[in-house]
Amino acid sequence: MIKYLRICGKETVYSLFIIMVATATTVILPLMYQNLVxxxxxxxxxxxxxxxxxxxxxxxxxxxxxxxxxxxxxSSIRTKVFSKIRMDIYGHLQKMSLSYYASKQTGSLVARIINDVDSLEHLLIEKFLNLFKNLLMIVIIMTIIFRFNHNIAFMCFVFFPLFIIFFKLFTTTVYNMSYQVIEKQEKLMGSLQEGISGFETIQSYDVDKSNVEATYKKIAETEHTKKRLNIKKAMSEFSSVSISIFSLVLLWGYGGYKVLNGTMSIGGLIAISYYVNFLLEYTTDTFNLVINMRISFPAAKRVFDILDLEPEIKDSEHAVEMHTIQGNMVWKNVDFCYSADKNILKNVNLTFESGSLNAIVGESGQGKTSFIRLIPRFYDPVEGDIFLDGINLKDIKIDSLRKHIAVITQDTFLFNASIKSNIVLGRQQVSMNQIISAAIMANAHDFIMSLPEGYDTIVGERGTKLSGGQKKRIAIARAILFDPKIIILDEATADLDEVTEQSILHAMKRISKDKIVFMITHKISNLSFADRVFVLSGGAVTECDDIDIYKKSLAMKQIENNVTKLVSP
Ligand SMILES: Nc1ncnc2c1ncn2[C@@H]1O[C@H](COP(=O)(O)OP(=O)(O)OP(=O)(O)O)[C@@H](O)[C@H]1O
Known part of the structure; x- marks a missing residue:
């Protein structure tokens, strides 16, 4: 946090100075009343x-x-510090590995960026600075009261232990409850996000009953915990106000008696009652502030927990930049698994040369996607190494490695922007001609031109205004325009009609002359485009010596499966 406060060190010093001057003006006021009376x-x-x-x-x-x-x-501190913290969290999350996202819900991460940073903001600006002001006021006012009347000052001291007892009584419960509220809210955000983005599945399968009710339950539970927290907060405020009332009655009784017997002036009593009032006000406020700080602490801690997280996949100290690559790849004794109890890849030894289109086949769940995830280092092998142009992937800067790789996955992600921006994806100096020729190769140009706004059509959130095949073709055009040395197609053409699929694969075959293309596929027809075919089964990856024989055996297997399905009751 100190690191962030340093960004606006000047403003923090100004703020503390203003607090001190404002404190001085407040403290002088009762003396003016005394003189006046x-x-x-x-x-x-x-x-x-x-x-x-x-x-x-x-x-x-x-x-x-x-x-x-x-x-x-x-306000200026808020703007500087908290936009920086939000940017840092967002930037940090972008660096986190795929394994991190596999265990997190998007909604709960958004909750951290928005809600938790808000809490940290309140904690820092309202609470810490106010705490500083209050403590300063308490010390100055206590000194003034002491100079006015020792007995009254001692009476005031009597109330401090009471505040501390109440504080101890509430603080731990409030902390625990606020932690529960944050956790419940985070889970709720996750469910809401999932429910809203998965609305089509929910509606079409009529799963709304259990799914929606589970979210309703989470909303009710969150609100219930918030209610309990608010009651506890109100109780803590009530107890601190009660102490204040009690002490004011004592002061006016004692002070009134002193005025009656002539040992204190009316102005003096008014001034001291102001000071005692201030003292109680600031002590109560400090008491409530500390309770509220306990409420904000869990959220603040979670913000820094995210920032302290180390991405599992990161640049090694001696990682090198790769400006250009040939694209020759060697896998040496590679083992991979997500958890120790299940091996996905075992002792894989392979060599891929630039200028080849490599089909990766195998039954569902055998690890084809996992295999290609190791190439852009979304995950690292647990044993063995992968070399690109003779350099271990772990020794290449991640950004510079991924710059040479385009991955087109089964789920196409499009941004809620124009088709043109989705193809260009932030790259500078790309001409319209280049975009169009990439779209033509991806068989996307004709459908784009048939849209009323052509390349300027906004595709909607995640591309909802386009069909699955249209989204896929835009993603392919994006990869072609990007012109990487390594292209990975993870069933990228599976949901396209046969003519479109064939024309895209022809284009891939053409452009693979100076690239390595990996194509995960379940379709026999696609294997005709492959130079080499690799079969994944039981953790082993074996190359097919004769693609035609493999195609025949696969076709036979599929026929057998279909016959079994037909004859089985
Ligand atoms: N992030 C993950 N965490 C844990 N296990 C995973 C993860 N991703 C995949 N798996 C598991 O790893 C195994 C291989 O999955 P993978 O997606 O690589 O298979 P695949 O051959 O591509 O399957 P498909 O053809 O159905 O797409 C599966 O058992 C899957 O459940």
Whole structure:
């Protein structure tokens, strides 16, 4: 946090200075009242009365002015620090490995960026700075009260232990409850996000009953925990206010008695009652602040927990930049698994040369996607190494490695932007001609031109305004325009009609002359485009010596499966 406060060190110093000056103006006010009553009113001195009234107006205005200044300065701290924290979390999340996202829900991560940073903001700006102001005020006011009247100062001291007892009583419960609220809210955000983005499945399968009810239950539980937390907070506030009332009664009893027996002036009693009032106000406020800080701490801690997380896949110290690559790849004794109890790849030894289109086949769940995930280092092998142009992937800077790879997955992700921006994807200096020729190769140009706004058509969230095949073709055009050395097609053409699929694969075959293309496929017809075919089975990856024989055996297997399905009751 200190690192972030340093960004606006100047503003923090200004803020503390303003707090001190505002404190001074507040502290002087009761003395003015004392003068006004004892010298102005009681001695019928109009001059003193008018001067004091003038000063009172001036001081009150000054205090308001400093409050305004404080708000301006803290707003500037908020803007600088918290936009930086949000950017850092977002940037950090972008660096996290696939394994991290496999165990997290998008909604709960959004909750951290929005809600938890908000809590941290309140904690820092409202609570820490106010705590500083309150403690300063308490010390100054206690000193003044002590100088006024020792007995009253001792009476005030009696109430501190009471505050501490109540504080101890509430603080742990409040902390635990607020943690529960945050966790429940995070889970709720996850369910809401999932429910909203999966609305089509929910509606079409009529699963709304159990699914929606589970979300309703989460909403109710979150609100219930919030209600319990609010009641606890209200109880803690009630107890601190009760102590204040009790002490004011004591002060006015004792002070009134002193005025009656002539040992204290009326102005003095008014001034000291102001000070005691201030003291109680600031002590109560500090008590509530600390309770509220306990509420904000869990959220603040979670913000820094994310920032402290190390991505599983990161650049090694001596990682090198690869500006250009040939694209020759060697796999040496590669083992891979997601968890120790299930091997996905075992002792894979392979060599791929630039200028080849490699089909990866195998039954569902054998590990084809996992296999290609090791190439852009979405995951690392648990044993063995993969070399690109003789350099271990682990020794290449991740950004510079991924710059040479385009992955087109089974699920196409499009941004809610125009078709053109989805193809270009932030790359600079790309001409319209280049975009169009990539779209032509991906068989996307004709359908794009048939849309009323052509390349400027906005595709909707995740591309909902386009068909599955259209989205896929845009993703392929994006990869072609990108012109990487390694192209990975993970069943990328599976949901296209046969003519479109064949024309895209022809294009892939053409452009694979100086690239390595990996094509995961379940279709026998696609194997005709492959230079080499690799079969994944039981963790082993074996190359097919004769593609035609493999195609025949696969076709036979599929026929057998279909016959079994037909004859089985
Ligand atoms: N992120 C993950 N965490 C844990 N296990 C995973 C993960 N991704 C996949 N698996 C498991 O790894 C195994 C291989 O999955 P993978 O997706 O690589 O298979 P595949 O051959 O591509 O399957 P398909 O042809 O059905 O797409 C499966 O048993 C799957 O459940």
């Amino acid at each position: 004892d010298i102005g009113i009681m001695n019928k001195n109009l001059n003193v009365l008018l001067w004091n009234l003038g000063f009172l107006v001036l001081l009150t205005l000054l205090r308001e002015l400093f409050d305004l200044l404080h708000t301006i300065v803290t």
